[in-house]
Amino acid sequence: MSSYVILKHLHMTTAFLTVILFTLRLLMDAVGRPGWRQTPLRWIPHANDTVLLIAAISLLVVGSWNPLEQSWILAKIVLLLGYITAGLFALKVTVPRPARVVAAVLALVQVSAIFHLAMAKPVLF
Ligand code: HEM
Structure with missing residues (x-):
């Protein structure tokens, strides 16, 4: 291999x-x-x-x-930053529960988009 x-x-x-x-x-x-x-x-x-x-x-x-030539990779990197940020809020005990739920949904939506981009490799721009 x-x-x-x-x-x-x-x-x-x-x-x-x-x-x-x-x-x-x-x-x-x-x-x-x-x-x-x-x-x-x-x-x-x-x-x-x-x-x-x-x-x-x-x-x-x-x-x-090259992420600058492959737009799906660049989009993955941007979404990864969003996933990390939303994930931090979602798991923070000091953040009010409704905000944590929104952050959790945002994190899961973004990581789903990352999976889609990884598999479909679309040309975005
Ligand atoms: C949470 C973050 C990430 C997830 C869940 C994820 C998921 C995946 C998955 C499932 C594949 C396989 C796609 C296929 O079936 O061909 C893949 C491939 C790949 N990912 Fe990621 N990825 C993530 C972050 C990143 C980041 C940050 C980069 C770039 C810096 C990256 C670069 C790549 C590359 C180059 C491939 C190989 C594509 C190929 O050979 O077909 N990924 N990723």
Whole structure:
């Protein structure tokens, strides 16, 4: 298997895990179990997201992808920043609950758009 294929598998696996781990933490909060913040669930998603990003950047280098030429990659990067920001608000205990729900929906919409862009690779501009 080429290094590109291995990186792509790593990227895709961590991409699925980021959604699973984010949703799991949202659900734990929703059912009144904020104690996950005192468990490994506090740091495992950060470790996963770090690997996700390292694999993404490695794919750009190994695959010679240029985000300035491939609009879907540029859009993914912008949406990733939105996903991170909305995700932070959604999981912040000091933010009022209605705002956290809106932030959670925004984060899930953006990560869904990232998946769509990754699979469809549309030419946006
Ligand atoms: C939460 C963030 C991300 C998710 C959920 C995600 C998801 C995915 C998925 C599912 C694929 C496989 C698509 C296919 O079936 O061909 C993929 C491929 C790829 N992603 Fe991401 N990605 C994310 C972030 C990024 C970022 C930030 C970059 C660039 C800096 C990036 C660059 C790439 C590249 C270059 C490919 C390979 C395309 C190919 O070889 O077909 N991804 N991504």
